[in-house]
Amino acid sequence: MKKPLVGWLAAGAVALLALAGGLYFGTTTQPPEPPSQLLGLALPDIDGREQRLDQWKGKVVVVNFWATWCEPCREEMPEFVKAQQAFGAKGLQFVGIAIDQPDKIRQFSNELKLNYPSLIGGYGALELSKTLGNKIMALPFTVVLDREGRVAHAQMGPLKPAKLDALVGKLL
């Protein structure tokens, strides 16, 4: 009678460890590529001027890959405008990378009164996002870099305002 009990206890212990492991690996974002890869990027803005991302090094940089053909992207962007307004002075910098045609980017940026730069990224920018964890190359995809330029968070899909506040609040 004793042996089966010990067996079940051992099974329970192993199971709990395994459960913890499953949860850990399921929720933990794999450490993405070194930040220098993203900060080393230089893309044209909607006025055709080349912008290097490393100009914002030292700030908390939120890089948002988006497109006008992506409705969820457009829906979350007003929140980014608000956050840029609220935390810009504290060192928060949003940077949009649009996988789209320049005229559409310009039109939407004006409509939304974007208060942060939107750079024009081609398919190459989408490929780059793949190396940062965007395996299926879908949008929106957002990467948060800390002041040292390290990737603090990478997210596929909309970044809810509460989560954005929590993430940025820790880093500013």
Next chain:
Amino acid sequence: MGACVNIAAPVESMYHWRPKIDTESKRCRNRVEAVSKLHKTNFRKSSLSLLHMDPPHSLTAPAPKPWRDVSARRCRLAALAAVFVAVGAGVACAAGGDLLPAEQAFRFSARALDERTLEARFTIADGYYLYRDKLKFVVSPGGATLGAAELPAGKVKTDEFFGKVETYRGTLVVKLALSGAMAGQTVLLAADSQGCADIGVCYPPTQQKVNLPLPMLGRPPGALVDATPPKKNWFQ
């Protein structure tokens, strides 16, 4: 989110990599494999039957008393661990969602009905949709051309930026009039599409292609050709 797929797969397959368990009890390995298979279709039922020591009949067939001997006990341990790892990863993935690559979310296939008619088909996974105005079909080689696609009406929704847009879900079948091609010839049909998932992500415009042999005159329509044949392994 997408990473969940890659995390869950090795977890479910780890017993294949552990020679100790492999050699220790073949029955055990068989059971764990069976659990993995059951997990996909009927995970809840399979885990419950394991916990209640009531394995499916097909699994007990090779061993008269599989749950009584030492190897069976080890098996029970391993099976429980497998179940909990799967549950843990499953919970985590459910929290983050699990997305298909575009070519699997919007599976394109086509067939040639005769030398003048092609039938294009999108099989759209549950929870995903395609935009009607982003669909485009092109045929090659050069001599062959397509008439205007007969696209069925989609579900209308109003987009703040683009105005009225139509979307498709489920299965979409489109007839395409082909000209300039001969019976027996093979044509390449390319389909451009763009769609999104309800979870709140969109895929960039994607092109999928199929080679379609046109049937000889008087012969029955050609078979349906998949642009991306469905993969059957656990690592996808």
